[in-house]
Amino acid sequence: MATSWIIDAMCLSHDGGSYSCARRSIEIVGGRIVALHEMPPRTEPGDSIIPGNGLLAIPGLVNAHTHSPDNLLRGTAPHLPLELWSLHSAAGREGRTPRECYISAALGGIEMLRTGTTALLDHVRISPDLDGLCLDAVAQAYRDLGLRAVIAPIVADRPVAQTLPLDTADLRDLDLSAYGMRSQLPAREQIEIAEAFVERWHGYQGRIQAAIGPSAPQRCSDDLLMRAGELADRKGIILHLHALETRAQQAMGQHLYGKGTLAHLDELGLLGPGTNLAHAIWIEIDDLERIARTNTAIVHNPVSNARLGSGFCPLSDYLERGIRVGLGTDSACCNDSNNLFETAKWAGLLHNLVQPHARWVGAETALRLATQGSADAIGLGPDVGDLAVGQVADITLLRLGTPAFTPLNNIVRQLVLSENGSSVAHIMVAGEIVLRDGVCTKVDEKAIWQEARDIATRHLDDGNVYADAAKLSGPIEAMYARLGRGRSATQ
Numbered sequence: 001m002a003t004s005w006i007i008d009a010m011c012l013s014h015d016g017g018s019y020s021c022a023r024r025s026i027e028i029v030g031g032r033i034v035a036l037h038e039m040p041p042r043t044e045p046g047d048s049i050i051p052g053n054g055l056l057a058i059p060g061l062v063n064a065h066t067h068s069p070d071n072l073l074r075g076t077a078p079h080l081p082l083e084l085w086s087l088h089s090a091a092g093r094e095g096r097t098p099r100e101c102y103i104s105a106a107l108g109g110i111e112m113l114r115t116g117t118t119a120l121l122d123h124v125r126i127s128p129d130l131d132g133l134c135l136d137a138v139a140q141a142y143r144d145l146g147l148r149a150v151i152a153p154i155v156a157d158r159p160v161a162q163t164l165p166l167d168t169a170d171l172r173d174l175d176l177s178a179y180g181m182r183s184q185l186p187a188r189e190q191i192e193i194a195e196a197f198v199e200r201w202h203g204y205q206g207r208i209q210a211a212i213g214p215s216a217p218q219r220c221s222d223d224l225l226m227r228a229g230e231l232a233d234r235k236g237i238i239l240h241l242h243a244l245e246t247r248a249q250q251a252m253g254q255h256l257y258g259k260g261t262l263a264h265l266d267e268l269g270l271l272g273p274g275t276n277l278a279h280a281i282w283i284e285i286d287d288l289e290r291i292a293r294t295n296t297a298i299v300h301n302p303v304s305n306a307r308l309g310s311g312f313c314p315l316s317d318y319l320e321r322g323i324r325v326g327l328g329t330d331s332a333c334c335n336d337s338n339n340l341f342e343t344a345k346w347a348g349l350l351h352n353l354v355q356p357h358a359r360w361v362g363a364e365t366a367l368r369l370a371t372q373g374s375a376d377a378i379g380l381g382p383d384v385g386d387l388a389v390g391q392v393a394d395i396t397l398l399r400l401g402t403p404a405f406t407p408l409n410n411i412v413r414q415l416v417l418s419e420n421g422s423s424v425a426h427i428m429v430a431g432e433i434v435l436r437d438g439v440c441t442k443v444d445e446k447a448i449w450q451e452a453r454d455i456a457t458r459h460l461d462d463g464n465v466y467a468d469a470a471k472l473s474g475p476i477e478a479m480y481a482r483l484g485r486g487r488s489a490t491q
């Protein structure tokens with residue numbers, strides 16, 4: 001079996017307690033790290049070699065929550081809170097062809113590789129109806145780029161006006177029948193499409209995993225949630241869903257279930273080690289115990305939370321209780337990037353604004369969440385997220401002769417607080433070089449970007465869907481006035 005080498009690079013690894021950095025040569029066989037040599041080794045003719053002098057090797061970053069259809073919508077959304085933002089973003093992703101889904105996923109994939117991310121979870125909404133060909137196109141995009149990906153098709157079956165605590169009097173004169181933000185397919189049919197996708201792609205070439213992604217509890221009937229949970233159990237896949245992102249969603253738990261949303265999910269048996277909750281901001285006080293007891297994972301998306309004004313995730317509470325946490329960018333329409341360096345910096349700093357300094361997160365923890373934490377949360381297992389013998393060779397190599405690392409005083413702080421992805425030189429996924437000198441090796445980046453521009457030009461004129469969706473803006477504004485604002489339930 002061919003051996004690949006990264007010769008004599010500065011290597012950052014985590015020993016379970018803290019990060020350390022040392023000059024090493026990394027030996028890679030069969031897509032895994034088999035040795036870290038202190039002395040430069042003797043290589044054989046035919047070995048693949050990356051000279052590591054002047055480079056920093058780190059475990060590839062793992063983006064635990066993104067939405068590929070929104071990559072074509074970067075920058076389109078005005079500054080609005082989630083519920084009003086959704087009216088705009090829903091319009092832009094309607095009626096895509098499989099090729100358009102491919103290009104949208106490839107756009108985000110290229111951006112992630114160029115900014116040091118080697119693995120991701122894509123919570124994919126295909127609008128207006130879940131579609132197997134579109135899901136296949138998304139998987140093909142990650143396969144072609146060489147990324148490690150978990151793909152969670154979004155399912156939802158409740159009309160949007162019934163997912164928010166709106167005043168029915170405000171809806172009385174509105175015809176909402178044309179509002180296409182929900183899937184029209186019955187729960188059973190959506191799960192069948194998702195299951196067929198799981199059978200086609202789960203475990204593909206060891207790099208692609210399938211998952212199931214209910215949009216959020218309040219957007220799904222209990223029947224659909226239970227079917228999704230049953231599919232996850234039967235196939236051994238992750239159940240990934242948004243939960244308690246906004247104050248309105250917290251109020252909706254009481255409205256729908258007469259109790260907190262997570263208490264309801266717990267009663268349905270849907271919390272557990274295979275479940276990850278994106279956001280989990282507006283939790284109830286007893287939810288901390290519930291999340292810890294069930295070993296449910298959280299995905300923190302600080303840039304999106306700020307962009308949409310959603311609230312402060314109780315990250316320090318989660319970390320102090322040993323709750324599993326990963327980091328995500330969320331959508332390129334509410335961030336507006338897929339750059340996990342940026343997200344790690346926000347995770348490390350944002351909570352300083354609301355916590356005493358003894359509870360601040362800091363650079364070292366933020367880096368751990370962006371690597372091992374995310375990999376664990378989205379079910380990639382303990383072999384992803386570190387540079388150590390036995391780990392998969394998902395490695396990001398950064399140039400040290402850049403502004404972020406000059407002078408080199410503290411690698412971890414400069415990696416999280418100074419670096420922004422622009423020092424990324426090369427990337428390996430499973431030992432394969434998928435980015436060299438800052439450019440993707442397996443796809444034609446420029447052709448994909450040109451096709452993305454052409455698609456965006458065609459779709460920016462799709463105003464009709466937004467005109468329908470916008471009918472809800474008045475009732476949503478009235479809802480905000482009733483609920484008021486605040487940080488989150490625990491602060």
Ligand SMILES: [Zn+2]
Nearest residue numbers: 242278330331
């Ligand atoms: Zn999201």
